[in-house]
Amino acid sequence: MTFGGDVSEVQTENVIIVGSGPAGYTAALYASRADLSPLVIEGFLWGGLLQQTTDVENYPGYPEGISGPEMMQQLRDQAERFGTRFITDEATRIELSRDGGEHRVWIGEQELRARAVVLAMGAEHRKLGVPGEEELASRGVSYCATCDAAFFRERQTAIVGGGDSAMEEAIFLSKFASKVTVVNRRDEFRASQIMLDRARAIENLELLTPYVVSSFEPGAGPALTHAVLRHSDTGEERRLDLDGVFIAVGHEPNSALVEGQLELDDELYVVTEGKSTRTGVPGVFAAGDLVDHTYRQAVTAAGSGCQAALDAEWYLRDSMSPEAHWLSERETGETPATVTA
Numbered sequence: 001m002t003f004g005g006d007v008s009e010v011q012t013e014n015v016i017i018v019g020s021g022p023a024g025y026t027a028a029l030y031a032s033r034a035d036l037s038p039l040v041i042e043g044f045l046w047g048g049l050l051q052q053t054t055d056v057e058n059y060p061g062y063p064e065g066i067s068g069p070e071m072m073q074q075l076r077d078q079a080e081r082f083g084t085r086f087i088t089d090e091a092t093r094i095e096l097s098r099d100g101g102e103h104r105v106w107i108g109e110q111e112l113r114a115r116a117v118v119l120a121m122g123a124e125h126r127k128l129g130v131p132g133e134e135e136l137a138s139r140g141v142s143y144c145a146t147c148d149a150a151f152f153r154e155r156q157t158a159i160v161g162g163g164d165s166a167m168e169e170a171i172f173l174s175k176f177a178s179k180v181t182v183v184n185r186r187d188e189f190r191a192s193q194i195m196l197d198r199a200r201a202i203e204n205l206e207l208l209t210p211y212v213v214s215s216f217e218p219g220a221g222p223a224l225t226h227a228v229l230r231h232s233d234t235g236e237e238r239r240l241d242l243d244g245v246f247i248a249v250g251h252e253p254n255s256a257l258v259e260g261q262l263e264l265d266d267e268l269y270v271v272t273e274g275k276s277t278r279t280g281v282p283g284v285f286a287a288g289d290l291v292d293h294t295y296r297q298a299v300t301a302a303g304s305g306c307q308a309a310l311d312a313e314w315y316l317r318d319s320m321s322p323e324a325h326w327l328s329e330r331e332t333g334e335t336p337a338t339v340t341a
């Protein structure tokens with residue numbers, strides 16, 4: 001890791017933002033414009049799930065659409081323009097101070113402290129955990145049909161899952177693939193009726209139930225050729241020939257670093273107070289997919305990142321003792337650092 005500024009010593013930051021999707025970068029933009037000189041721990045693979053997306057066509061302000069990575073670069077640049085500093089590395093440990101005060105964040109051995117923390121670690125695609133899933137990732141097994149559908153023109157494909165995401169992905173994929181089989185583990189679908197009806201109306205889309213995936217298999221080469229499915233009730237096995245499969249069985253929030261320190265719901269999403277981004281710990285705010293199982297859009301994540309920065313700003317304003325002072329660029333005369341791994 002190389003340091004472009006003086007963040008190697010333990011100094012108390014105003015705001016540390018952990019995570020770098022639309023929520024994290026928008027929080028950074030607002031916090032930097034509030035003169036809080038935020039420090040973003042953005043991870044090696046900064047940019048979150050949108051880094052895996054080809055075209056983003058539903059983010060306002062881009063009438064022609066924009067690629068996910070390009071959009072994330074622009075959000076990052078915009079935050080940097082106002083003095084945001086970045087550490088391109090992973091937060092490995094977080095220790096929240098239950099009653100407020102200084103919260104601590106580690107990157108390996110390096111300790112950082114902050115009066116306010118915005119958690120924006122996002123969520124990950126849930127995995128099936130079956131043989132072949134990891135080995136054939138990007139060689140036929142994927143988690144985003146909207147990203148990769150164009151590679152599967154006139155090919156045999158499947159979607160695993162039965163929720164709205166699975167239906168949405170299947171409907172999109174059916175425009176490219178010769179066949180889409182939706183494999184769901186129950187006869188009933190979790191998806192909304194309207195999505196199900198749309199899927200059922202598509203000629204090259206088949207709903208196959210109740211089956212679970214036992215394994216994904218390569219042929220003689222390194223790529224996926226078929227899946228082995230198992231009937232959920234009878235245990236009977238069958239082979240499904242495939243060029244590509246997309247797994248859409250939900251998401252899991254990246255909340256492990258704060259488990260046991262903050263209230264999490266049944267699905268391990270961070271719980272926030274009412275419409276705010278406040279958690280149960282003073283000075284700790286959460287935004288984006290880490291708190292949201294429902295909307296999970298770039299624009300909603302960005303909106304909640306904005307809320308988190310405003311909540312943090314108000315918290316710092318209201319909790320400042322008379323002798324405390326902002327560690328802002330303006331007052332310390334320090335040049336904001338860009339820290340890259």
Ligand code: NDP
Nearest residue numbers: 128161162163164165166168185186190248249250293294
């Ligand atoms: P959901 O949690 O709604 O659905 C997950 C699906 O995956 C379920 O069918 C579930 O089966 C199945 N599943 C979970 N784990 C496994 C497993 N290990 N093996 C096999 N199958 C599994 O997630 P979604 O991502 O679909 O949706 C999340 C939220 O986003 C929902 O609120 C949804 O309405 C919303 N959404 C809305 C859209 C829209 O309105 N256009 C589009 C996309 C999402 P089971 O039912 O048996 O648990």
